[in-house]
């Protein structure tokens with residue numbers, strides 16, 4: 001394991017004490033709104049693909065569903081002792097409405113803190129510790145989208161983000177998730193976007209451009225990674241289309257969850273609610289490569305990971321121990337297929353990531369969480 005992994009592990013031991021100094025916070029936030037980086041036209045962002053609900057439904061009804069699983073345990077799967085220790089005391093991810101005001105503010109401050117940290121230097125173009133993660137996602141984009149690794153890789157990415165907030169910025173609260181099915185078609189009215197303390201406004205496009213975010217915790221943010229595979233500074237912009245966010249619906253999620261086969265579930269959720277949430281929030285969030293530039297990315301992916309965990313819970317012994325489908329090269333996924341996270345976290349086999357309550361140790365952090373519902 002290389003340098004930054006070790007640094008992260010070392011920092012984890014002292015995580016509780018290393019809160020951002022208040023004077024640094026005052027220096028960086030609020031950001032100036034006088035010289036916003038340009039808002040790029042919407043067609044500058046290479047948008048996600050999405051499949052309309054009726055098409056997904058027709059495909060679902062025509063697909064063969066009696067897939068046969070081979071259940072095998074591997075050495076790198078969680079041990080029963082690890083699982084028992086985790087289930088006795090799992091980290092709980094609370095839905096945003098069940099996440100206290102104090103926890104919400106601590107979460108926003110931890111993200112701001114990471115945005116004020118220097119980059120590791122391992123990701124060209126990244127100007128902060130936060131942008132290291134954006135660049136990581138950008139670099140891996142061809143391998144982690146439009147194939148069966150998508151849900152597993154993004155589960156590990158979101159968990160990595162959580163551990164980085166804890167290790168680098170002293171975040172010591174529970175973690176949130178966002179139930180988009182409650183607000184599908186009406187994202188922009190949610191306090192996530194309307195409160196001055198949270199993610200900032202969610203405006204519609206103006207003249208084919210996204211609108212720079214000038215309210216909330218990320219007002220005036222300049223994104224240095226993206227659009228696409230490039231690095232052109234641009235403002236954090238959004239361009240909501242509620243007809244697209246409407247597809248982040250309970251009915252679309254349950255259509256996907258009705259597949260018994262992982263690869264079919266994965267494709268449905270990736271091209272369905274996942275793609276629609278990205279493209280519905282729009283502009284920076286619609287960028288398949290650099291969308292983590294918009295911090296709402298993490299909330300959207302908490303929703304996607306939640307749907308995955310709920311799908312697993314419907315047949316937990318099989319769905320937390322097996323995998324199928326192929327990667328970007330067309331190779332079959334196995335429990336031993338490695339999932340890479342740059343130098344931020346070690347590469348681990350899929351078998352370690354399937355059960356979020358497996359309790360395995362990854363680089364000094366215990367992989368152990370569940371959702372509050």
Ligand SMILES: [Cu+2]
Pocket residue numbers: 137144145154288
């Ligand atoms: Cu992604």
